[in-house]
Amino acid sequence: xxxEGREAVIIERFSAPHALGLVSxxxxxxxxxxxxxxxxxxxHGGPELIDKVLSGGLRRYTPQTVxxxxxxxxxxxxxxxxxxxxxxxxxxxxADSVATRIVNGQGHVVAAMSVVLRTGSVTHQxxxxxxxxGGLGISRLxxxxxxxxxxxxxxxx
Numbered sequence: 001x002x003x004e005g006r007e008a009v010i011i012e013r014f015s016a017p018h019a020l021g022l023v024s025x026x027x028x029x030x031x032x033x034x035x036x037x038x039x040x041x042x043x044h045g046g047p048e049l050i051d052k053v054l055s056g057g058l059r060r061y062t063p064q065t066v067x068x069x070x071x072x073x074x075x076x077x078x079x080x081x082x083x084x085x086x087x088x089x090x091x092x093x094x095a096d097s098v099a100t101r102i103v104n105g106q107g108h109v110v111a112a113m114s115v116v117l118r119t120g121s122v123t124h125q126x127x128x129x130x131x132x133x134g135g136l137g138i139s140r141l142x143x144x145x146x147x148x149x150x151x152x153x154x155x156x157x
Contacts, residue, residue, distance in 0.1 A: 001030065001037035002111045003045060006053055008038040011111070024116075033058050033072060034065045034090035036097030037112035043079035044101060044109035046153030050076060064089040080150075084132065086124045094119050098127045100135035105143020107151040113138070 001008040007029040024030065032038035032045075032053050042053060050073070058067040066072050079085045087097040099114035113135055115127050 001041065001113070003032075003041040004029075006032060006049075006056070008032060008035060008041050008112065010037075031059065031061070031091065033067075034061055034087060036085050036087045036099030036114040036116075039075065039079055039085035039087060040083075040099045040101050040112035040114075041109065043076040043085070044150070044152065048153075061091050062089055062093045064093070066090060083135070084128060089119055096124065098124050098131055100128075100132050101139075102135050102142070103139040103144045103148070103150065105145070105148065107144070107148045108153075109150070110142065111138075 001010050003009075008031075010024055010026055010028045010030065013024060013026055030038050032042040042050060054069040054072060058069070058072070059065070060067050066075065075085070083101045085097075085099045087099070089096060091097070096117045096119050097114045098117065099112050101109045102111040102113060104110045113131065115131055117124075117127060
């Protein structure tokens with residue numbers, strides 16, 4: 001997914017044969033505050049974007065949706081440190097998302113990728129290594145090299 005305005009836009013989607021029946025599709029949009037890819041993109045979108053999203057009122061999609069700005073800011077800070085986000089039933093009950101960043105050669109987070117899991121089916125820690133490896137591989141294809149410093153905000157167009 002990539003950032004567009006205050007939403008994450010899905011640019012590719014793959015599903016296992018018995019995957020959750022989610023309504024996401026290529027071109028679909030996800031909220032930044034309660035989707036895995038959304039939290040990754042928001043965390044790296046810079047303080048101005050974070051302030052805009054948090055001040056705009058956070059919609060509660062499920063009882064698990066984080067709508068407290070202070071709690072969400074803490075989650076975003078953790079995401080910036082680790083490069084990953086875990087969302088547990090915040091957008092769709094029974095569906096968890098584990099997400100990671102994709103970084104270009106200049107150090108900008110330009111996209112995010114995630115795995116959506118049925119709640120309780122797999123531990124989040126079990127899904128992370130393959131997901132992070134995939135994100136690093138795509139980042140390398142985009143020119144990121146070890147030691148490239150992460151840059152805050154959106155890349156210049």
